[in-house]
Amino acid sequence: MARRDARNWSSCTQKMIGLLCLIASILTQHGTSGQRVKVEPEVLSYPGQTVNLRCAFTDATGIQLTMVTWIYEPKDGERINIAVFHPNFDPNYPDSPVKGRVSFTPSPPNLASPSIQISGVRMTDEGKYICEYATYPSGNEQGITFLVMLAKPENSASIVTVVAGSKPAVVARCESLNGRPVAQISWVTTANGNATTVSKPGADNTVTVTSEYRMVPTATDNGKDISCLVAHRTQVKAESFLMKLAVQYAPQVSIVGYDNNWYVGRPNVMLTCQANANPVPTSVAWKTMSGEMPDTVQIKGNELKVLKVDETVNTTFVCEVSNRIGTTRDQVTVMVREPPQNPSNVGVVAGAVIGSLLAVLLVAALIAVLVTRSRRQQQGYRANGGSDMKTRIFGGGKKASKNGTGGGAGSSGIGGGNNNGPIYVYNESSSHQGLGEKNNHHQPLTMGGRPEVVATTPTAQDILLSNELDDAERRKFDELEEEERYDHFTGGAPILQLRPPHDQDDMIGDYLDDDMESQRDGSVISRTAVYV
Incomplete structure (x- = not known):
């Protein structure tokens, strides 16, 4: 029983080893053949140009080259033969999107180097191009080249003017129009928001990318820097657009100038109504809570000047500022004080008198001494x-x-x-x-x-x-x-x-x-x- 199990195990082992050897042989043969067909991995071209797609069989020792076929495989389509060459026949160009614009080069072609060229390339010509050899006894061997069509996009950016509020809104927009391949858009700003990017097909197989920056706009965001960066394969470096956010808001008003020391008789005191707004204020109005403006008050724009403080100034002054967004006000209550008492100068006078007397006595004594002598x-x-x-x-x-x-x-x-x-x-x-x-x-x-x-x-x-x-x-x-x-x-x-x-x-x-x-x-x- 044990002997029979040993024989079965030995037979299975031999079969597994044989299978592994077969797989290794196939992989080795495939790798060798893949290395013998030499092509360029990627070719870049702009619309209207002529591109050369090179192909060569590097080592044909012990192998008979029978025929070469160029195959076009679109990104979202089926394979199509676009050029066929057999040494015993003339080159053939089947119906394809590139028929009439594709040809072997040099002419006449040879199996060792059956390259082709495509003139007047279009954006739709982008895709995978396969150079495939029919050989004996190895069978078919191939090399693949990617044709990448480039279209430099038209980039732009703009600020969207918004009104300060509590809901998210688009404050800036950046666009990369008709580019190939797809452009990459990013944002740089200190404002608290996020971006949304959308791509859509453009003309002649191009792509248009649009990115919008959204945030909840506030008055403090007005004037902040925001930059849009557009990176594309056709550009050496990313294109940058520097902008400033435009957030409109109602005036922010404050009255300055009151020092809490307005006393009776004090001359030429002033209040200034300061306002920040976007757009700029359209009007500034001064009022009092009592409804009557004191006679000693002069108003000029955002300045209220009191020529001489008296009891009538003991009131609340109100400043109202308006713009297209709204009206805002601020107020200050003035408390008129008693005039300050002049500090007593008795000590100063006494000191001056005593000093004068001492000086007179000193001079008199000096004169007496001089006269006596x-x-x-x-x-x-x-x-x-x-x-x-x-x-x-x-x-x-x-x-x-x-x-x-x-x-x-x-x-x-x-x-x-x-x-x-x-x-x-x-x-x-x-x-x-x-x-x-x-x-x-x-x-x-x-x-x-x-x-x-x-x-x-x-x-x-x-x-x-x-x-x-x-x-x-x-x-x-x-x-x-x-x-x-x-x-x-x-x-x-x-x-x-x-x-x-x-x-x-x-x-x-x-x-x-x-x-x-x-x-x-x-x-x-x-x-x-x-x-x-």
Whole structure:
């Protein structure tokens, strides 16, 4: 039993192997024959041109070529013989759509290269052309060429004007007219929509392609870019049509210019009515909710100007804008406020007054200092002006009596305990040698033929200039008895010490300003005096 199954399996295996070998042989033979008939896979042509369809048998070794037949197979039709060649007969051209326009080339033809040409090709000539050899012992072998007829289309695109709404509508259209093969149309845009494409036969076996872009149009879509791209085999690159969407809508209105700070008396405030619309607005109208327009209002187009704000402006202004699609309005309510209070300027005024007073005081102080200094310098110059004036100051009342001026003069001009004693002037140029009062400028009083000495209270100037006495006067004072020069100065009041001769040059300037000191009785003395 097992042996019988083994024999059956062996027999089946041999049959299967034989069948596979047969199939492989057939496929190999078919592939070899297909490769030996050489044709062009595709030929392109425009209407009216002449096309050449080439065919050749490359390797005829061990094979007898009997006959060649060209067959035309339309896209939607049956096969038709259009040209037949047998070496023993003349070429034959059966009835076909290309009869009279087809012929073998070269002429006369040969089996090794039986090419044909078709003149004045038409769009209907497009299809499959088969070059078929009858051989022995291989049988028929063939090669297929596709004739593709080209027709450059007429491309165009257009915008469809629509009104904004809630339903889809065609907003753009693109068309490729009478092309061959079928054109490819695509869209590029930021608008939210989709395209529908339809193809239909055109003239002379061409195709017309129409594509429409649909969307729900809105006001914001108006003016957006949209492009139609048409790609075709006859074109190097796709043809592009750039357009802008045209969506019509009613005006969109807004009033600007109110800053919520309209107060009584404020001048020249303005409201502007801004409107976006497609098509453009045909009218702009200003109104108020109360029905009456204030007298201070001027209207010019879309502008409302208030010359001066008052209580009548305390209302609601309405702007209405219209176009062919419709009318839209906007409004603004104005609330008139009280005029703003001017900020108090008391502080500013007070600051200005105080600053002015300080400036005046500063200038006055400066002027006083300058005037005082000028007067002091002028007094010093007057006292020191005459070269013949020599002064001496002393501090007791006994000096007057010793000089023989008389008891009246001595009692009236001398103060017992005051160092501000009289100042005597000695005039060298006078014919009467004597002493006179400095303040009288050398006007002596004669008593018994001699100049009379008059005692007076010395000034600060006299004290400063007192050490201009010459050496003769110094000697006169040195001869006085010591008790007489100091008896009357027991009160402890200061007296002046004569300066050395080398300090005389600077006495008027530096000494006058820096060395003087005021006393309680109104006199001025030097700080360098010696106290005893």
